[in-house]
Amino acid sequence: MSSLLRRQIxxxxxxxxxxxxxxxxxxxxxxxxxxxxxxEAFRPASLVPGTKSVIVIGFPVSLPIVDTAPSIWYHELYHVVNETLDACAYRLATFLTEKGYPSVWVPRDGYGSITVLKENPAAFFSHRHAAFCAGLGTFGENNMLLTPQYGPRVRFASILTSAEIPGDPVLEESLCIRCGRCVSACPVSAVKSGGYPAHLTDKHACACRSEELRDRYLSPCGCCIKVCPVGNDRQQYNRNDMRMYDDHNPLSEPYRRVRDHVRSYGSR
Incomplete structure (x- = not known):
């Protein structure tokens, strides 16, 4: 029955x-x-007693748009992806509940606002860890969850369900190549060399950066995820040559033109 339910999902x-x-x-x-x-307080069965399985869903943020970040374009994309995630996760939880398996959806964010995040830099549930446990990826130096398909350019939501569903294997080999690009790209030095879990991102510095960008309608930042070379989306968009992020290289010129154009609009 559990395998059948998995196929139905x-x-x-x-x-x-x-x-x-x-x-x-x-x-x-x-x-x-x-x-x-x-x-323990952040674990699925602590949040909802009786939880047997966690289903994690993810949508990518499009690489060419992320490459303009921070920008109004990425700002709008981020909100559209978040709203789509929440709607799909809610529908999936309702679907399971109506089939006799009480389920709830956990929204993609759980911290209220950037101002709150500065004071208490954590959400009540970690979708990154859920995605890791569900075999969708591994952690990178920037503490983000890297996926084979999209690198760190993914947003997640989770469904906690009473249904017992066969799990996916956890990825054993790290996808992060320790290139250090995310460390160098962070404008506030929030990303530390060595990577998660040995070194945590400075969440307060990251939140302060997001707050400043929010006031200009440019949040989130996106710098550390756009420069990550991991992900098949780089092949899809023909953006494999990482010299595109080197402003001193002629190859970066067309990308800089797009970035500068987009950044000239929609913000203070």
Whole structure:
């Protein structure tokens, strides 16, 4: 029955054009996969007692738009992807509940606002860890979840369900190549060399940067995810040559023109 339900879920998500779907048993959170690990209060079965499985869905943020970040274009894309994620996760949770498996959706964010995040730099549930547990990717130096398909250019939402669904294997080999591009690209030095979990991102510095950009209608920042060389989306958009981010290289000139044009509009 559990395998049948998994197939039904995949048909449902396919009908909603969700490109990334992963499954993880809730008990996977009880066996730390590295240190530091997710505190008990943040685990699925603590949030909703009776949770047996977590379904993680993901949508990409389009690389050519991210390449203009921070910009009004990326600002609008970010909000559209977030709203789409929440709507799809809500529909999937409702679908499962109506089939007799009580389920709830966890929104893509859980911290209220950037101002709140500065004071308490965490959400009540980590979709990145959920995506990791569901076999969708591995952590990179910028503490983001890197996926084979899109690198870190993905947004996630999760569904906590009472259904027991076969889980996907956790990826064992890191996708991060430790190139350090995200470290160098961070405008506020929030990303530390060495990567997660050894070195955490300076969330306060990152939040302050986001707050400044928000007031100019340019949040989020996006600098560390656009320069990551990981992801098949680079082949899809023919953006494999990382010299495109070197402003001193002639190859970067057409991309700089687009970036400068977009940044000239829609912000203070």
């Amino acid at each position: 995949l048909r449902k998500t396919g009908g909603m054009d969700i490109p990334l779907v992963g499954f993880a048993p809730a008990e996977r959170w009880n066996n730390p996969l590295f240190e530091p690990w997710v505190p």
